[in-house]
Amino acid sequence: MNQMNKPDLKVKIGSLEMKNPVTVASGTFGYGPEYADLVDLNRLGAITVKGICTEPHIGNNTPRTFETHGGMLNAIGLPGPGAQGFIKKYLPFFENYKVPLIVNIWGKTVEDYARVAEIFNDQARISALEVNVSCPNVKEGGALYGTDVNLFRTVVDAVRAKTTKPLIIKLAPNVADIKQFARAAEECGADAVSIMNSYPAMAINIETRKPELANRTGGLSGPAIKPIAIKLVWEAAKAIQIPIIGMGGIYSPEDALEFIIAGASAVAVGTASFTDPSTAVRVIEGMETWMAAKGIGSVAELKGTVQA
Amino acid sequence: MKQENSTILEHRLFHGDYRLLKFSAPSIGPHVQPGQFVHLKIPRFEHAVLRRPFSIFKADTESVSILYKAVGRGTAALATVVEGEPVSLIGPLGTGFPMAGNGKIPLLVAGGYGNAALYLQAAKLPVKGVAFFGGRTADDILCVDEFKALGWDVHIATDDGSLGQKGFVTAALDAWLEEQEAGIRGHGSGENCFQGSEKNSKPQRSCLELFACGPNAMLKAVGDRAIQNGLTAWLSMDRNMACGVGACLTCVIKRKTADGWEWARCCKDGPVFNAEEIIWED
Numbered sequence: 046m047n048q049m050n051k052p053d054l055k056v057k058i059g060s061l062e063m064k065n066p067v068t069v070a071s072g073t074f075g076y077g078p079e080y081a082d083l084v085d086l087n088r089l090g091a092i093t094v095k096g097i098c099t100e101p102h103i104g105n106n107t108p109r110t111f112e113t114h115g116g117m118l119n120a121i122g123l124p125g126p127g128a129q130g131f132i133k134k135y136l137p138f139f140e141n142y143k144v145p146l147i148v149n150i151w152g153k154t155v156e157d158y159a160r161v162a163e164i165f166n167d168q169a170r171i172s173a174l175e176v177n178v179s180c181p182n183v184k185e186g187g188a189l190y191g192t193d194v195n196l197f198r199t200v201v202d203a204v205r206a207k208t209t210k211p212l213i214i215k216l217a218p219n220v221a222d223i224k225q226f227a228r229a230a231e232e233c234g235a236d237a238v239s240i241m242n243s244y245p246a247m248a249i250n251i252e253t254r255k256p257e258l259a260n261r262t263g264g265l266s267g268p269a270i271k272p273i274a275i276k277l278v279w280e281a282a283k284a285i286q287i288p289i290i291g292m293g294g295i296y297s298p299e300d301a302l303e304f305i306i307a308g309a310s311a312v313a314v315g316t317a318s319f320t321d322p323s324t325a326v327r328v329i330e331g332m333e334t335w336m337a338a339k340g341i342g343s344v345a346e347l348k349g350t351v352q353a
Numbered sequence: 354m355k356q357e358n359s360t361i362l363e364h365r366l367f368h369g370d371y372r373l374l375k376f377s378a379p380s381i382g383p384h385v386q387p388g389q390f391v392h393l394k395i396p397r398f399e400h401a402v403l404r405r406p407f408s409i410f411k412a413d414t415e416s417v418s419i420l421y422k423a424v425g426r427g428t429a430a431l432a433t434v435v436e437g438e439p440v441s442l443i444g445p446l447g448t449g450f451p452m453a454g455n456g457k458i459p460l461l462v463a464g465g466y467g468n469a470a471l472y473l474q475a476a477k478l479p480v481k482g483v484a485f486f487g488g489r490t491a492d493d494i495l496c497v498d499e500f501k502a503l504g505w506d507v508h509i510a511t512d513d514g515s516l517g518q519k520g521f522v523t524a525a526l527d528a529w530l531e532e533q534e535a536g537i538r539g540h541g542s543g544e545n546c547f548q549g550s551e552k553n554s555k556p557q558r559s560c561l562e563l564f565a566c567g568p569n570a571m572l573k574a575v576g577d578r579a580i581q582n583g584l585t586a587w588l589s590m591d592r593n594m595a596c597g598v599g600a601c602l603t604c605v606i607k608r609k610t611a612d613g614w615e616w617a618r619c620c621k622d623g624p625v626f627n628a629e630e631i632i633w634e635d
Contacts, residue, residue, distance in 0.1 A: 075600030079621075082354040083443065083598070095600075104616065110595050110603040112403050117595065121602050124616060267402045319596045320394065320402050321441065322356060 052336035053343040054329070056090070056311050058288050059211030059236025061145055061173045063090035063311060066344050067301065067329045070292050070315030071096055071149035071175060071215070072121065073266075076135040077142075083322040088329065091145040093313060094135070096177045098151050099161045101127040106259035111248050116267030116294070117316060118246055120260030123151060123177075128164040136170055145172035147213065155203050158190075163207040174210050176200065179217030179242035191217030191242070194229055201233035213290065215239040216281075218270075223277045224284035231285045239290040239313065240281055241274045267316040268294040275307050282308020282349050296324065298331025308349040354598065355380040359442045361434055367420055369492030371466055372432065373410070375418040381444045385412035387474035388449025388566075388589055388625045391419065392597035394441040398430040405431070406594050406620070408470035408566070409445060417444065420469040420495065446597055447624050450474045450564055450587050457562040457585075458482045461505070462526060462575050464567025465493045470589050471566055472496065481505050482561075483529065487522025487571065491515040522567075523574045530558065530582075558582045563628075565589065576628030586628035592619045607632035 054065035068091040076094045104124025111118045139146055148171050152158035165171050178200055179191030190200045214230040218241035230238050243264025248257040274293025291309030295301050301312045317324040341347050363375035392404040405427045407419040423429045453459040461471045461484040481504035488494045489512045497507050509517025510525040518525050563586035565575045572588045579586030592604040599621030608617035608630045
């Protein structure tokens with residue numbers, strides 16, 4: 046590839062500049078250090094870490110995941126070290142890396158969401174916040190904030206009031222009209238939306254007649270959900286001006302390009318990191334090669350070009 | 354920890370229904386510690402998103418080997434791979450077995466092919482003690498000659514009595530411990546260990562250290578015995594895994610802490626845990 050033809054992969058999420066449009070989905074990449082031996086973290090457009098709330102949280106009982114055809118269920122339940130624990134235990138690790146850091150946050154109450162946003166607002170190493178209003182596996186708050194548009198607005202407003210960092214809202218897929226939530230996020234001052242979280246789902250063992258997950262239900266992720274995510278991105282892109290980070294079953298550069306064409310500005314690799322930790326880097330390289338071969342100069346040029 | 358684009362060097366029936374798989378692994382093999390595992394992407398099993406973890410049986414500078422049996426969809430697919438086929442490995446993963454304490458006599462306890470996870474430990478331990486292997490039938494008792502060749506005294510128990518003593522492996526362990534205490538029979542250094550205690554006082558079992566791998570019920574039984582007798586036992590725990598590298602928090606078990614418990618990851622903090630730390634459920 047001739048240097049002249051190298052496509053421009055840079056994207057902007059609010060004031061966050063990513064050198065390429067590929068991050069990792071929250072919850073699939075730990076807090077970063079776990080994959081540092083296997084992946085050159087600085088190659089990624091950003092790292093998105095596992096969801097964090099104000100206080101340490103214990104999460105769900107086991108079994109927490111279950112493999113399905115072309116995907117997996119998870120009901121991990123957002124265990125984590127809490128905001129101060131994350132700052133102490135994990136943030137110093139990132140001083141040795143220049144990759145932008147997106148911290149996913151969640152709360153049991155609106156006040157929790159606001160408080161954790163406020164705590165992280167003072168941390169210079171954190172590049173952006175992604176708000177999880179759509180975890181299907183936590184009884185308190187979680188999914189409810191993602192499926193009731195009034196509660197949703199309350200959370201986004203509260204977080205927006207406490208942070209000057211780029212604010213990304215991660216939307217629930219199981220809503221009647223994704224456009225309604227995408228518009229609400231935009232109106233409340235979010236800088237971007239992530240589409241989509243895992244899809245509420247269930248599997249039952251026919252011998253024991255018990256659910257395969259201790260939490261009974263979980264979130265479906267992996268290639269099985271990609272067409273759902275593509276449709277939601279396509280719909281939302283027609284309704285809002287702020288960028289969309291598309292995710293759901295991305296395994297290849299082609300999958301990522303499909304999200305961009307549907308209307309996403311950036312993408313996140315999730316479950317595929319379990320299958321092959323180098324997926325995100327492979328996606329970046331493959332996108333660049335494909336765009337160069339087609340003479341497409343930038344991600345912006347490709348974004349939302351679906352003929353539909 | 355490395356991801357390696359490996360090639361299958363050898364794939365053959367090993368014993369009964371158990372198969373041996375040997376992979377080229379020059380970036381993994383030299384770094385393997387006893388009790389660690391590899392996370393394997395099963396070739397031509399495309400609808401599965403997760404890798405499968407396997408205890409490392411043998412390792413050298415160029416390769417690693419595992420033992421397995423087809424028990425589910427993944428291992429059934431694995432049984433179809435052929436020599437020369439490419440396969441992706443991540444390893445070596447996890448925290449394996451520590452060395453035995455100073456002056457301790459090591460005892461190995463394995464159920465079925467759990468002894469695959471103990472072979473490198475058996476080779477590395479400077480003092481060769483006693484190994485107890487259990488299984489359903491003679492077909493489930495593997496590697497006896499290999500452990501004997503390393504200098505281990507091997508005791509066998511099968512559920513149906515088709516090899517060794519009839520019953521659970523823990524019964525064989527109990528019988529041996531009782532014989533030692535009664536002074537009926539001594540194993541080389543084990544005998545010294547027990548004789549070292551004061552005459553006419555209760556023999557000291559604390560000179561023994563246990564290393565175990567096998568089904569959960571067996572591990573719990575070994576751990577319980579160890580705790581009741583004041584012994585240290587190191588148990589290799591098996592839980593379903595997703596990422597294998599400590600990120601997803603799927604394979605967690607409850608571990609005691611000063612003020613309660615915490616989740617510990619079998620893939621990273623384990624798979625080997627001190628029996629005293631484990632809070633058993635189900």
